[in-house]
Structure formats: C-alpha cells, structure tokens
Amino acid sequence: MEGLSRRKALLAGGTLGAVGALGMAAPASARALWTWSPRGSVAGAGVGADPRTVWDPDVDRVISALLDQGGVSQVNELLRTWITNDQPLPSGFPDDVRELMEHARQLPSWADHDKLAQAHDFNRRRGLYLGVLYGMASGMMSTVIPKEARAVYYSYGGANMKDRISKTAKLGYDIGTRDAYAPGGEMTVTCVKTRMVHAAVRHLLPQSPQWNRSAPEGIPISQADLMVTWHSLATTVMQTMREWQIPISDGDAEAYLHSWQVTAHMLGVRDEYIPVSWDEADRQAEQVLDPVLAPTPEGRDLARILLELGSELDGGVLSEPLLRAFTRYTLGDRIADWLDIDREPVHSPMIETFWPPFIAAREFGLGFPGSDETYWLFDELLRQFVLLYLSEADYPISIEIPQGNRPS
Ligand code: HEM
Incomplete structure (x- = not known):
C-alpha cells in the first residue's frame, strides 16, 4: 500500500459510507401507504404510525434549542474529546444535551454481544467485498435517493464532499471494528453524534431557500428516510453478495444483520421499524427503497464527484471508466442511465463476462478463463476498496453539529 496514505485513501474513498449516509424518497411514493407490519420488526409490535411522519422528537427538540440559543460551538468542542464508548461524557455540556446523550448511548436490551462479535469476524473475513459494495x-x-441527495447537497457538508465523505466513512469503518459497540470501541459515540447531526439538519435545512426550492417536503430525515438509507447500505450489500453467489453461512448473515439492527436503533430508529430478519428487510426495502429511487440534478452532481474521488485512489489505477462500468454492472442500466454513466466500450463487456468467473475463482478455486491482467485489475478493485474500508484515518475525524447550510 505504498503511496496510498490512509488520509488519501479515506478521502478519495468517499464512496464508502458517505455513500451510505446520503438518502431519499420521491413524491409519488411519498403518497403511497406504509403497509409494512411492525410484526416483522425487532419489537414484534408497534403502534404502526407511518414513519414518514415520525422524526426523533426528543433529540430534535434539544438540538433545535441549542442551535437557537447559540451554544453549538462549545458543544462541538466537547464532542471532539468524547471518543470511546465507555468514556464518561466530558463535563460542560448543557444539562439537557447531557441527558439526551446519556440516554442515546444506551444499547438496546436486545443487543447480543455474541452476534456482534461474529459480525466483526464476518467483516474481517468479507471486508474485501463489503468495502467495494459500501x-x-x-x-x-x-x-439516486432524491431526499438524501438533496439533503446532502444543500446541507453544510455538501460544499465540501471530501470532508463529508471522510466523516461518513468513519461510521463505515467503526461498524466493522472488533469492539464496535463494546467498551473501548467507537461506534456508540459515532452513532450518538450522527443522531445529533441529523437533528440539526432537520432544524437547519428548512431554513435553506435552495433546499426549499428543490425538495418537496417539510422536515427532512424522517424515520422512513433513515430506513431507506439503511437499506441502501445493509440490505443492498447483502442482496448483492448473494447475487454474486458469495457463500455466507446463516450465522454470518444473522450476525451482520444484527450489527445493522443495533446501528439503526442507535441512530434513533424506533424498534418497530427495524426488520427482524433478512426476509423482512427485503420486504420492507421493496416497499420503501425501490420505489423512491429517481434521478435529480443534485444526485448526478454528487455521483460525478464520487466517481472522480474514487478514481484518484492509489494514483488512478482504478480508472474512471472501470469505476463507471462497475457502477453500471452493480446498480444496473436504469440507475446508470439516470446518472449519465454510459456503458463503457471496453470495461463493461469485460466486467459482465469475467466478474462472475472471477468471484468463482476466488471463492471456489476454479480456473479463471480471462487474462492475468483482467484478474489483476479486478483484484486491485477489491484491494483498493478494502484498504479504504479497513483503514482508520491517521488523523482524528470529528463528527460535529453543523451550524448552517451549504453556503450559497
Ligand atoms: C450526516 C450517517 C441517514 C442526511 C451524517 C453523518 C453520518 C451519517 C455518519 C456524519 C457525517 C458528517 O457530519 O458529515 C447516516 C446513516 C444513515 C443516515 C448511517 C442511515 C442509516 C441519512 C438520511 C439523510 C441524511 C436519510 C437525508 C435524507 C445527512 C446530512 C448530514 C448527515 C444532510 C450532515 C451533512 C453536513 O455536515 O452538513 N449521516 N445517515 N442521513 N446525514 Fe446522515
């Protein structure tokens, strides 16, 4: 990995969770009924309220007041020093902020540390595929999740995608670490901070004239929006690994799901909206993710930036044509067309023909029918992304509460 500094990797790899943290819903589907039953959730029951009309009221109230009263800089300064799950909160937070953080840092009663440990093991063994898929x-x-694309674009971080990506990638990194939710790990802290950031975005974006002009909604980041993004991460990754016929044991699949269930809870999603199994996740995704996918000018611009950043990896070994072809292969023609990602004359046929045998060669030791150069290129694609995925930044990444929107 000579020549690939962790910082550069992390920044260029915006593709990671940055990716995973941008999400949305189209107007037509926004009117469709929410019919997914809470019987399929980790809670097993619920009041069944439409999650498009539910946000995160307790956290939203405290963070809104903080923004209005002007105490954010001091809170951000303290947040910078709060790093690990078992670390007591630094003193100095206003009482209501401290109280919400103490509450938000509690793991759900159903968190299972054995499953979380297995999830880490799965991340370690399958990081190769997880990195490239995230x-x-x-x-x-x-x-192509319009609400997410617009929220990201018009929020403060939208003006500096590299920085935003590195912050979002932190969540992608932390969830795969050994002590993610254990003492010494950082995922609980990352989730609590992210939850506070989302609450700030709910308060700030409605004040943005640009966002108001382009986003036909009242308050962003509803519980439904959170689950849409959750599916673009967890469910999409699991579905694609299955499509690629990567062997995954039932125990691994369950453990990986569990780590994302705990993450949804820690990001403030109510248990009645969190799918209890992959079958339920697939069913919910069909209802909430698939119908909202749509192109927007903001999303196209973000996709262009992500591809450019991705191709900067390791001095450009992963060329833009390769990444464009891989995006088309992974997400399909419809989404690629929306994003103005053309079929690549050389790389598209190469990936379509040789990716499945490449996976078979890796997984089952079967002979690879393509050239050594093709095998090397595919291997490099996985390797570059796993480096990003498994690389902790060599500088502190601080997730902080924004105080404004994208400067116009
Ligand atoms: C910020 C993750 C859902 C919009 C963040 C951050 C993370 C994150 C780690 C902090 C990074 C930063 O401060 O830049 C996630 C995850 C989600 C999710 C894991 C779901 C499972 C959503 C959704 C939306 C959204 C649904 C919008 C519809 C934003 C925005 C920011 C943000 C606008 C702040 C950008 C700024 O700095 O101004 N998210 N997010 N996120 N997220 Fe999310």
Missing part, C-alpha cells in the same frame, strides 16, 4: 453500490445508490 462504496460502489451503497455510495452510488445514495445519489
């Missing part, structure tokens, strides 16, 4: 599937998909 980047090239989830990340690019986030740009």
